Amino acid sequence: MRLRLTPREDSYYELFAYSANNLVTASRLLVEIISDGSDREALAEKMRACEHAGDERTHAIMNRLNESFITPFDREDIYRLAANLDDVMDxxxxxxxxxxxxxxxHLPKEVVRQVEVLERAAELTAEAMPRLRSMKNLTEYWIEINRLENQADQVYRRLLARLFGGEYDALTVMKMKDIVEQLEMAADGFEHVANTIESIAVKES
Amino acid sequence: MRLRLTPREDSYYELFAYSANNLVTASRLLVEIISDGSDREALAEKMRACEHAGDERTHAIMNRLNESFITPFDREDIYRLAANLDDVMDxxxxxxxxxxxxxxxHLPKEVVRQVEVLERAAELTAEAMPRLRSMKNLTEYWIEINRLENQADQVYRRLLARLFGGEYDALTVMKMKDIVEQLEMAADGFEHVANTIESIAVKES
Amino acid sequence: MRLRLTPREDSYYELFAYSANNLVTASRLLVEIISDGSDREALAEKMRACEHAGDERTHAIMNRLNESFITPFDREDIYRLAANLDDVMDxxxxxxxxxxxxxxxHLPKEVVRQVEVLERAAELTAEAMPRLRSMKNLTEYWIEINRLENQADQVYRRLLARLFGGEYDALTVMKMKDIVEQLEMAADGFEHVANTIESIAVKES
Incomplete structure (x- = not known):
C-alpha cells in the first residue's frame, strides 16, 4: 500500500518544481550568452551558480529517496526524473x-533557434511539474515536448550540414560542433524528462 | 507468482520479434546506402520510415508494460530489451x-565490413527472438554476437587509424568519424541486446 | 528479510575489491604509457589483459546476481556498482x-595531471571497497572523490582550451581530444562509483 500526499512526500514535488524552474533560468541565460555583445564570462558564471543550485536539489531528492519507505510514486521513477532534470542542466x-x-x-544563426526551442521546452516542463500531483492534463505537455524535440532535431541537422559546408575551417567546426551537440543533448534531455513523466502518469492512471 | 504465456503476454514476444526484424531491414538499407551509385536520399527516407515503425512498437511495449500487472519476465528486463533494440535502430x-x-x-572500404557485421548481428538477433518463449538454445546466439562485436571493434579501430593516417583532410575525417562511430555504437548496441537476453535467460533457467 | 555476510554473499565484496584493485593497476599503466620513452605497445597490451580480467569479474558478479535470491544489498545497486567499475576500466x-x-x-603536460588524478581516485576507491562490509567510514571517501572529480574537470577544461588555442593542427586536435575525453570520462566514472556507494551506504545506515 502506498500513502500519498502526506507533507513529507510533498517536498518531492517542490524539489522537482525547483529543478524545472531552474532550467527556465538556465535557458534564458543561454539566450543572453549567444546574443551579440553580451558579457559571456559573467553569464557563464551565473550559469554555474544555477547548476550548483540544481545539484543541491538533485542531491536532496536522492537522499530523501534513500531514507524514505513511502514515496508518492515509484522510487525508480523519482530517481530517473531527478537524474533526467539534472542531465539537462549539465x-x-x-x-x-x-x-x-x-x-x-559568432555562432551561426541556427543556434538562436536551437536555444529558443530549449527555452520553450523548459517553460513547458516547469508548467507541467505542478500537474504531477494530480497527474491530470499532462498529455498535451508531452505531445508538445515531442514536437519541439523533432523541431530541435531538424535545426540540429541543418546546423551540422552548414558546419560541414565549407564556410568554416576545421578547428572552428570542431568548436561549434561541440557546442551545438550539447544543445542538442539538452533538447533530447527534455524529451527524456517527458517520457519519464508519461510513464509515471500511465502507471498512476 | 507469475503466470506465463497467456495470450496477453504473448504480444511482448511479437513486438520484440517485430523490432528485431526491423533491424534486419535497416541493416540491409545500410548495405545499399554505402554501395556506389545508390539513390542515397531515397534509401535514407526508407530508413526513416523503418525508424518510425520501430518507435511505434517501442511505444506499444512501454505502454503495455505500464498497464500490466503480469509480465512474461521481469518488467525492468522488458523495458531494457525494448530500449536496447530501439537504440540500435537509432x-x-x-x-x-x-x-x-x-x-x-566515397567511404573507406572498411565501412562495408562494418555494415556486413551489423547485417549478420541483426539476422542472429531476429532468429533468436522466437526462442525467448522457450528460453532454449540462446547460448550460441550470444556467443556469436560477442564474437561479432569483437570483430566490429577490430574493424572500427583499423578505420580510425586509417582516418587519421593522413589520407584525408580534417573536415572529411570529422564527417567520416561521425558516421563510423554511429555504426560502431550500433554494433555495441547488438551486444547490449544480447547481454539483456542472457540476463533474462539466466534468471528463467 | 535479508540475511547478511554469509560466505556466499561475501564474494560480492571480493569481486568488487578485485575490480577496484584492477583500476589501480590500470591507472598506473596509464602513468607509464604517457611517460616519454615508454614501450607503449607493450603497455597497451598489458592494459588489454587488465580489461579482460575485469570483464571476467563483472561477468561473475552479473551471473551470481541472476542466480541469487539473497544479496548483501539491493540487487539494482550491485548491478550498478559492477557496471560503474567496468565503465571506468573501459x-x-x-x-x-x-x-x-x-x-x-607527445601529449600536452596537462594529461600527466589528468592521469595522476585518475591514479589517486583509483587508490581511494580500492581503499574504500573493504569498508563496504561495515558501511562505516565511507563519507571521507566520497567527499574526496568529488573533490578529485572537480579537479579533473578543471584540468580537462584547461586542456580543451589549450588544444583549441592554435598550437596544434586540426587532425592532432581531434586525436588528442579523443584521448583526453576518455580520461575525463574515467574521472566522471569514479564519481559514479562513489555516488552508487553513497546511495548504498545511506540505505543501510
Whole structure:
C-alpha cells in the first residue's frame, strides 16, 4: 500500500518544481550568452551558480529517496526524473562554458533557434511539474515536448550540414560542433524528462 | 507468482520479434546506402520510415508494460530489451542520415565490413527472438554476437587509424568519424541486446 | 528479510575489491604509457589483459546476481556498482589504445595531471571497497572523490582550451581530444562509483 500526499512526500514535488524552474533560468541565460555583445564570462558564471543550485536539489531528492519507505510514486521513477532534470542542466551549463572557453566569436544563426526551442521546452516542463500531483492534463505537455524535440532535431541537422559546408575551417567546426551537440543533448534531455513523466502518469492512471 | 504465456503476454514476444526484424531491414538499407551509385536520399527516407515503425512498437511495449500487472519476465528486463533494440535502430538511422547530410562521396572500404557485421548481428538477433518463449538454445546466439562485436571493434579501430593516417583532410575525417562511430555504437548496441537476453535467460533457467 | 555476510554473499565484496584493485593497476599503466620513452605497445597490451580480467569479474558478479535470491544489498545497486567499475576500466583501456593507435608522439603536460588524478581516485576507491562490509567510514571517501572529480574537470577544461588555442593542427586536435575525453570520462566514472556507494551506504545506515 502506498500513502500519498502526506507533507513529507510533498517536498518531492517542490524539489522537482525547483529543478524545472531552474532550467527556465538556465535557458534564458543561454539566450543572453549567444546574443551579440553580451558579457559571456559573467553569464557563464551565473550559469554555474544555477547548476550548483540544481545539484543541491538533485542531491536532496536522492537522499530523501534513500531514507524514505513511502514515496508518492515509484522510487525508480523519482530517481530517473531527478537524474533526467539534472542531465539537462549539465548539458546547458557545458554549452555555456564551451562558448566562453573556446572563444567562439559568432555562432551561426541556427543556434538562436536551437536555444529558443530549449527555452520553450523548459517553460513547458516547469508548467507541467505542478500537474504531477494530480497527474491530470499532462498529455498535451508531452505531445508538445515531442514536437519541439523533432523541431530541435531538424535545426540540429541543418546546423551540422552548414558546419560541414565549407564556410568554416576545421578547428572552428570542431568548436561549434561541440557546442551545438550539447544543445542538442539538452533538447533530447527534455524529451527524456517527458517520457519519464508519461510513464509515471500511465502507471498512476 | 507469475503466470506465463497467456495470450496477453504473448504480444511482448511479437513486438520484440517485430523490432528485431526491423533491424534486419535497416541493416540491409545500410548495405545499399554505402554501395556506389545508390539513390542515397531515397534509401535514407526508407530508413526513416523503418525508424518510425520501430518507435511505434517501442511505444506499444512501454505502454503495455505500464498497464500490466503480469509480465512474461521481469518488467525492468522488458523495458531494457525494448530500449536496447530501439537504440540500435537509432544509431543505424543516424548513420544513414549523416551519409546523406554530409554528402560523403566515397567511404573507406572498411565501412562495408562494418555494415556486413551489423547485417549478420541483426539476422542472429531476429532468429533468436522466437526462442525467448522457450528460453532454449540462446547460448550460441550470444556467443556469436560477442564474437561479432569483437570483430566490429577490430574493424572500427583499423578505420580510425586509417582516418587519421593522413589520407584525408580534417573536415572529411570529422564527417567520416561521425558516421563510423554511429555504426560502431550500433554494433555495441547488438551486444547490449544480447547481454539483456542472457540476463533474462539466466534468471528463467 | 535479508540475511547478511554469509560466505556466499561475501564474494560480492571480493569481486568488487578485485575490480577496484584492477583500476589501480590500470591507472598506473596509464602513468607509464604517457611517460616519454615508454614501450607503449607493450603497455597497451598489458592494459588489454587488465580489461579482460575485469570483464571476467563483472561477468561473475552479473551471473551470481541472476542466480541469487539473497544479496548483501539491493540487487539494482550491485548491478550498478559492477557496471560503474567496468565503465571506468573501459575508458582507461580506450585511452591507452588510442594513444598507440593514433601514434600521438607527445601529449600536452596537462594529461600527466589528468592521469595522476585518475591514479589517486583509483587508490581511494580500492581503499574504500573493504569498508563496504561495515558501511562505516565511507563519507571521507566520497567527499574526496568529488573533490578529485572537480579537479579533473578543471584540468580537462584547461586542456580543451589549450588544444583549441592554435598550437596544434586540426587532425592532432581531434586525436588528442579523443584521448583526453576518455580520461575525463574515467574521472566522471569514479564519481559514479562513489555516488552508487553513497546511495548504498545511506540505505543501510
Amino acid at each position: 548539458y546547458m551549463e557545458a554549452a555555456a562554458d564551451m562558448i566562453v572557453l573556446y572563444q567562439v566569436e | 544509431y543505424m538511422e543516424a548513420a544513414a542520415d549523416m551519409i546523406v547530410l554530409y554528402q560523403v562521396e | 575508458y582507461m583501456e580506450a585511452a591507452a589504445d588510442m594513444i598507440v593507435l593514433y601514434q600521438v608522439e
